[in-house]
Amino acid sequence: MKAVEVAGDSVPLKIGSREIPAPKLGQVLIEVCAAGVNRADILQRNGKYPPPIGASDILGLEVSGIIIETGENVSAFKEGDKVMALLEGGGYASHVIANEACILPMPVNTDYVQAASLPEALFTAWSNLFTYADMQRGETLLFHGGTSGIGVIALQMANRFGIKSIATAGSRKKCDFLEILGVENAINYKEQDFVEIVKGLGGADVVIDMVGGDYWSKNLKVLKEEGRLISMAMMGGAKAEVNFVPLLINNLCVKGTTLRNKPLAFKKKIRDELIEYIMPMIESGDIRPVIDTVFELNDVQKAHNLMETSEHIGKIVLKID
Numbered sequence: 120m121k122a123v124e125v126a127g128d129s130v131p132l133k134i135g136s137r138e139i140p141a142p143k144l145g146q147v148l149i150e151v152c153a154a155g156v157n158r159a160d161i162l163q164r165n166g167k168y169p170p171p172i173g174a175s176d177i178l179g180l181e182v183s184g185i186i187i188e189t190g191e192n193v194s195a196f197k198e199g200d201k202v203m204a205l206l207e208g209g210g211y212a213s214h215v216i217a218n219e220a221c222i223l224p225m226p227v228n229t230d231y232v233q234a235a236s237l238p239e240a241l242f243t244a245w246s247n248l249f250t251y252a253d254m255q256r257g258e259t260l261l262f263h264g265g266t267s268g269i270g271v272i273a274l275q276m277a278n279r280f281g282i283k284s285i286a287t288a289g290s291r292k293k294c295d296f297l298e299i300l301g302v303e304n305a306i307n308y309k310e311q312d313f314v315e316i317v318k319g320l321g322g323a324d325v326v327i328d329m330v331g332g333d334y335w336s337k338n339l340k341v342l343k344e345e346g347r348l349i350s351m352a353m354m355g356g357a358k359a360e361v362n363f364v365p366l367l368i369n370n371l372c373v374k375g376t377t378l379r380n381k382p383l384a385f386k387k388k389i390r391d392e393l394i395e396y397i398m399p400m401i402e403s404g405d406i407r408p409v410i411d412t413v414f415e416l417n418d419v420q421k422a423h424n425l426m427e428t429s430e431h432i433g434k435i436v437l438k439i440d
Contacts (some may be wrong), residue, residue, distance in 0.1 A: 121439075123211035123419050128165040131420045139214045142190035143305040145383075146216050149202065153235035153413075154210040155181040156422050158352070159379070162206075164423065170208040171380050179210020179365065180379065181306050182217075183225060183234035193219050197260045201225040204327070205238040205386065207379060213439055218296040220387035226401045233408040236268065236434035241397060242389050243351070243378050244273035247327055248282075250389065252347045252372050256281035258324035260343065261317055261341060263334065264354075265302060266293045268434040273327065274302055277396065279405055285323065287313050289429070296432050300409075317341040325349065332356030339365040409433030416440070428429060 124135035142148045160178045160330045162168035170176055183203040186196055196202060196219060203225050204217035223241070225234045248254050260277050264270050265286025268379040277284045278301045285304040286297050294305035304320060314337050317323055322343040328334055332355030338348050339362070346369060365371065378386075400406040411431035416439045426435055 120214040121416065123179075123416070125164050125176075125178065132164070132178075132423065134417060134419075136294055137212065140175075140216050142216055143190055143195075145188040145193060145195060145219050146192050147193055147219060147222065148188040148204075149182060149184040149204060149215050149217055150187045151182045151210065151215055151439045152231035153183050153439060154212075154427055154437045155177045155237075155239055155268070156437060157181070157239055158354075158426065159199055159277045160211075161423060161426055169286050174207035175209030175216070177209045177212050177215075179212070179215070180206050181235060181238035182206065182210045183231045184215075187214075191407055192403045194289040195219060195222075196222055201231075201234075203234040203238050203297050205242050205378075205390075208409045211437065213417070218383055218386075220383045220390060222391060223398065226398060228404065229400055229408060230440060232410060232413055232436050236410055237272070237401070239378075240272035240434070241393050242267045242386065243269050244276050245393055245397065246378065246389050247351060247376055248273060248276060248280075248325075249392075251376055252325045252327070252349050254280070254282055255326055257283070259283040259285065259321070259343075261313075261323040261326045261338075262286045262306075263327065264288075265297045265305065265328045266432045267329065268409075269329075269351075271300060271433045274300060278302075279400055285320065293388065293432060299367065313337070315338050322346070327351065329353075331354040332359055335359040335361050339371060342369060344369045346371050350375045351377070381404050390398045411435055413438055 120139045122137045186200045205221040209215040265288045284302045286302045287306045288307045297305035326338045327345045327349045329352035331353035411433045413436050
């Protein structure tokens, strides 16, 4: 099978060849049609985010495609089904193994490129909004990185569940897009002080942050009493000097989250909730994929170069012939 190979963090990605894997108990083999590109892929390529033990070393955390073989004890899907899947790795290839617990049926109103953009964002957005933050209708969310692949889905979810949304982004163009998406207040963090603005709006019940660094103390300042800070990445740095006074006075909760290394039982629970609550919204058009750019697999390095500029809005997707 075709697969993207990583020769080193300073060496361009290239297409190589691997043997097609065989599905084991509870797994399926997918002929891949498209694969989503994520920031985690960049980190793994640079040696900063190794795959879990036993996972494929090939980059790629989400795909869409057709099931061509099933392992034992697979009951919900069969050969020929069009699906999208969350992976521990292996997505940048013509074939990939996926666990049944992490597979979603492909929405009838999406193509393979759109479907490939969804799994990582759906699982991550739902788990952070509702499993970890336990957001409720009428609460206010501040989401940093609103035009990221996860952000554009999380903010649509929030709006559909009656959650007020505030989001930050790094340009006027991105803020304009967020307002079109339904965000009530879009803040250009390069020109505006999000702390001042959010406090002026009454504060946030939940902050979902992928920046880290000096945002930690700022996030604590904008949270209401009993507020929750969910930290899901550290793009601005892994260390911070934090004033804990707001944490204590306002009885705040801080939680760090990751998805890739979570047990299958956890992912299956999220998958089942997505099928019940979110898939109907996708098929009705109430939640829609947001695609920035599509690249052929041979242009995977160009896809990573674009990701590293942070100029994209929504997802970057690889089309795999």
